[in-house]
Amino acid sequence: MRISVSSDMDEPVARSLVAALRDRGHEVRPHGALRPGDDPQWAVCSEAAAREVADGTADQAVVCCWTGTGASIAANKVPGVRAALCTDAYTADGARRWNDANVLALSLRLTSEPLLREILDAWFGGAPSTDAEDRQNVDRVRLLDHGRSRG
Numbered sequence: 001m002r003i004s005v006s007s008d009m010d011e012p013v014a015r016s017l018v019a020a021l022r023d024r025g026h027e028v029r030p031h032g033a034l035r036p037g038d039d040p041q042w043a044v045c046s047e048a049a050a051r052e053v054a055d056g057t058a059d060q061a062v063v064c065c066w067t068g069t070g071a072s073i074a075a076n077k078v079p080g081v082r083a084a085l086c087t088d089a090y091t092a093d094g095a096r097r098w099n100d101a102n103v104l105a106l107s108l109r110l111t112s113e114p115l116l117r118e119i120l121d122a123w124f125g126g127a128p129s130t131d132a133e134d135r136q137n138v139d140r141v142r143l144l145d146h147g148r149s150r151g
């Protein structure tokens with residue numbers, strides 16, 4: 001897959017993330033502190049990575065900041081993006097399964113190396129549910145991309 005990755009800080013775990021994605025055979029598109037000369041502000045680089053998902057340049061994205069909250073907030077402002085801040089593998093699995101999340105948000109502070117591997121295993125090992133109620137929920141969220149809460 002083509003994965004856009006952003007981080008506002010050049011932290012070891014962010015570099016491990018890029019390496020882990022490449023090890024898994026993904027094509028990484030770096031942003032922010034992971035790309036020399038790029039703007040590292042979390043609001044800027046998270047949006048840039050999320051936009052690549054929305055416009056189809058990337059299949060998914062992983063956005064990082066110290067807490068993960070700013071990165072997830074910025075990514076979720078991009079129409080078509082469903083970003084999930086995941087601090088454990090169960091949440092990552094649920095985000096893919098129930099929320100059809102297409103952007104993984106990570107906290108650089110909380111995500112240890114073993115936890116990173118667990119979260120990535122769950123994220124990339126999961127698939128969106130085909131259950132009708134789950135799809136209805138995701139469709140409902142898609143309406144919000146267009147400022148509507150009803151079809």
Ligand SMILES: O=C(CO)[C@H](O)[C@H](O)COP(=O)(O)O
Nearest residue numbers: 042065066067068069070071
């Ligand atoms: O977690 C974050 C935003 O949600 C940032 O990483 C945090 O605010 C640190 O930014 P800075 O180093 O510019 O103060």
